Amino acid sequence: MARLLDIGLDRIRNLIMDMATLSEESVNAALESYEKGVMLRPQIFEYSEKLRILQLEVADFATELIARYQPVARDLRFIQSCMDVAYGFSRFGRYAYDISDVLEAIGAIPDCDKSYVIEMANTAKNMIKLSVESLKKLDKDTSKKLYMMDDSVDALYRSYLRFVLTPRDREYAYAEVRCFISALLILRYLERIADHACYISDCVHYIVTADSSPRR
Amino acid sequence: MTVEEVMREEEAAVAGPIETTDRYKVVIKEINAWFGRKQALKNINLNIKDKSVTAFIGPSGCGKTTLIRCLNRMHEMTPNARVDGQVLVDGADIYDKSIDPVVVKRRVGMVFQKPNPFPTMSISDNVAAGLKLNGIKDKNLIAEVVEESLKGAALWEEVRTELEKPGMSLSGGQQQRLCIARALAMQPEVLLMDEPTSALDPLASSKIEELVRSLKEHVTIVIVTHNMQQAARVSDFTAFMYLGEMIEYGATSQIFKNPEKELTERYISGKFG
Numbered sequence: 451m452a453r454l455l456d457i458g459l460d461r462i463r464n465l466i467m468d469m470a471t472l473s474e475e476s477v478n479a480a481l482e483s484y485e486k487g488v489m490l491r492p493q494i495f496e497y498s499e500k501l502r503i504l505q506l507e508v509a510d511f512a513t514e515l516i517a518r519y520q521p522v523a524r525d526l527r528f529i530q531s532c533m534d535v536a537y538g539f540s541r542f543g544r545y546a547y548d549i550s551d552v553l554e555a556i557g558a559i560p561d562c563d564k565s566y567v568i569e570m571a572n573t574a575k576n577m578i579k580l581s582v583e584s585l586k587k588l589d590k591d592t593s594k595k596l597y598m599m600d601d602s603v604d605a606l607y608r609s610y611l612r613f614v615l616t617p618r619d620r621e622y623a624y625a626e627v628r629c630f631i632s633a634l635l636i637l638r639y640l641e642r643i644a645d646h647a648c649y650i651s652d653c654v655h656y657i658v659t660a661d662s663s664p665r666r
Numbered sequence: 667m668t669v670e671e672v673m674r675e676e677e678a679a680v681a682g683p684i685e686t687t688d689r690y691k692v693v694i695k696e697i698n699a700w701f702g703r704k705q706a707l708k709n710i711n712l713n714i715k716d717k718s719v720t721a722f723i724g725p726s727g728c729g730k731t732t733l734i735r736c737l738n739r740m741h742e743m744t745p746n747a748r749v750d751g752q753v754l755v756d757g758a759d760i761y762d763k764s765i766d767p768v769v770v771k772r773r774v775g776m777v778f779q780k781p782n783p784f785p786t787m788s789i790s791d792n793v794a795a796g797l798k799l800n801g802i803k804d805k806n807l808i809a810e811v812v813e814e815s816l817k818g819a820a821l822w823e824e825v826r827t828e829l830e831k832p833g834m835s836l837s838g839g840q841q842q843r844l845c846i847a848r849a850l851a852m853q854p855e856v857l858l859m860d861e862p863t864s865a866l867d868p869l870a871s872s873k874i875e876e877l878v879r880s881l882k883e884h885v886t887i888v889i890v891t892h893n894m895q896q897a898a899r900v901s902d903f904t905a906f907m908y909l910g911e912m913i914e915y916g917a918t919s920q921i922f923k924n925p926e927k928e929l930t931e932r933y934i935s936g937k938f939g
Contacts, residue, residue: 453936520895522922522934660924 455519462511462532466539469504470582472497473542477578477643480546481571483553484636487560491550494543501543508536527660531653535585538646538653542578545639552635562629566610567636573603574640577647584651590658593651603644607637691716691886692737692856697751699732699741706732708910710751714856714903719878719887721901721918723894725939728907730890734858737888738774739767755856772800775854779861781841783833783848789816790829792844796852811851818884819847820877839870846877850885857881859889863896875900894934898922906930 476497483490512529515521521529553559577599584592614630622630656662692714699707707729714720722730735741736749739760752759760770783792791798793812802808812829816822821843825836833844842862849857859878863871878887878900891897897904897918904921906914906929914921914930925931933939 455936520898522894522898523925523931525935526923 455515455521455525458511458515458519459525459528462508462515462529465504465508465511466532466535466585469501469508469536469539470585472501472504473539473546474575474578474582476501476543476546477575480549481568481575483550484571484632485564485568487558489550489554491547491554494547494550498540498543498547501540505536505540509533524657524660527657531657534653535650538581538650541646542643545643548639549636552632552639556628556632559625559628559632561625562633564633566606567633567640570603570606570637570640573599573606574643574647577603577644581647581650581654584654588654588658590655593648593655593663596648596651600644600648603641607641610634610637689716690714691756692888693752693754693757694733694737695752695754697733697736697749697753699729699736699749700747701732701744702746706910707736710912712905712912712915714886714888716886717882717884718902719882719889719900720903720905721897722888722890722905722907723892723897723934724907724913725933726892729910730907731860732910733907734776734860734888734890737856737858738776739770740776772796772852773854774856774858775849775852776858776860777842777845777849777862780865781838781845783836783841783844785832785834787833788830789825789833789836789844792833793847793851795848800852812847815847815851816844818850818881819843820873820880821847837870839866839873842866842870842874843877846874846881850881854885856886856888859887861890861892864892871896894922894936906933908933 476494479490479494479497482488483494512533515529516526519525577596580592580596580599583589584596610633614634652663690713692712694710694712694714697707697710698705710729710733722733724730732741737753737760739749741747741749749761752761754760755770755773758765760774784795787795790809790812793815794808797808797811813822813826816825821840824840825831825844833841836844842865846857846862863874866874875896878889881887882902889897889901901918904916904918905912906921906925906927908929914925914927916926921930922934925934
């Protein structure tokens with residue numbers, strides 16, 4: 451016979467998976483918006499709001515499960531981690547919205563060199579996918595791979611920052627400044643997204659091993 | 667001291683079988699117990715830290731009560747029951763032929779599942795019964811011990827004006843605290859509690875739990891409970907038993923957050939039992 455707690459665990463798992471799908475969609479939409487110059491801000495705002503509401507729902511439901519069933523061991527770790535994971539997914543939505551906000555403020559930038567951002571965006575999207583996969587499969591070993599990817603994201607961000615700050619022998623044109631500002635802001639959000647993907651895999655590691663690997 | 671430091675200290679205090687008893691009030695060595703031909707306990711080894719609360723958990727029939735009854739030689743009082751192995755209290759084997767079982771029961775008190783005050787005795791006489799049986803007649807001393815014991819059992823304020831009323835006139839929770847006071851009157855070093863709240867309502871249960879936490883300042887407590895959350899709340903260490911064997915023993919925080927054995931995890935998560 452299934453435990454009553456199992457019904458609750460299934461429900462919270464479904465909520466988390468809904469959030470995973472929405473958060474991937476929101477980041478993809480924001481990056482598509484940057485790459486193709488399509489304004490998707492209202493749609494991304496809607497994603498972000500849904501994620502925020504779902505995060506609250508997960509937190510409420512997790513609290514209710516703890517109060518009703520006093521779960522222990524892996525059940526408790528899973529519920530506790532769901533709250534952290536839900537926060538991570540809600541951050542993905544928020545950063546996606548922030549990216550769309552930058553694009554709205556800066557306006558159309560069709561002539562910018564977008565290679566840095568696109569490279570980092572691809573890595574960040576992969577990291578989201580991997581973190582979601584690790585959560586679905588409860589694969590504790592994904593975190594190592596994600597941290598390695600996070601290192602490359604950090605390196606790319608620093609390298610672009612250095613590039614922008616390198617003194618030139620001429621004044622920047624207004625169009626160039628808009629390119630730099632948009633790219634720097636978006637790279638910063640992508641860097642944060644990558645961090646949260648790592649945190650999600652940390653949660654998976656904790657669920658499986660009870661060992662909370664210290665964040666770097 | 668932070669919670670983490672306390673937990674580390676608790677975890678550091680957990681150990682397997684040891685040769686010395688310096689750090690432990692009770693050392694259980696290779697205890698086997700039988701009811702007739704049926705073996706109820708199989709080679710149990712356990713070290714119980716002084717002034718701590720240790721909970722025995724496990725499904726019905728796993729041997730929790732048998733084990734706790736071995737700790738003050740009550741098991742052997744059951745017809746056809748026998749025990750083999752050693753239980754050292756402060757290094758002395760309570761099963762040694764030179765040890766008087768009555769003295770053992772004085773040092774290792776017991777509280778049972780159902781409150782069992784002596785039905786014909788007053789509250790005061792219930793507490794003083796053990797003292798009188800041991801030949802103590804000094805009325806002032808007895809009155810002093812009764813008051814101290816009732817205070818120790820957190821019952822004094824509720825009964826101080828009605829000490830001569832029958833013990834049975836108290837509520838179930840008060841009766842159980844009266845039984846604890848009766849045990850405390852003998853100034854035990856170890857207090858065994860066999861499901862002490864299973865017959866009580868939630869409020870009375872929480873009073874007993876608070877009492878357990880405060881009593882451990884002076885007494886080493888071993889508690890048998892079917893209530894997992896109670897074990898998690900009151901104990902410093904938890905031992906999980908199954909089919910007469912000790913499956914896992916460790917700091918309560920570790921047992922309930924990250925048990926080592928799959929069987930323990932399944933039991934405490936309510937997947938069997």
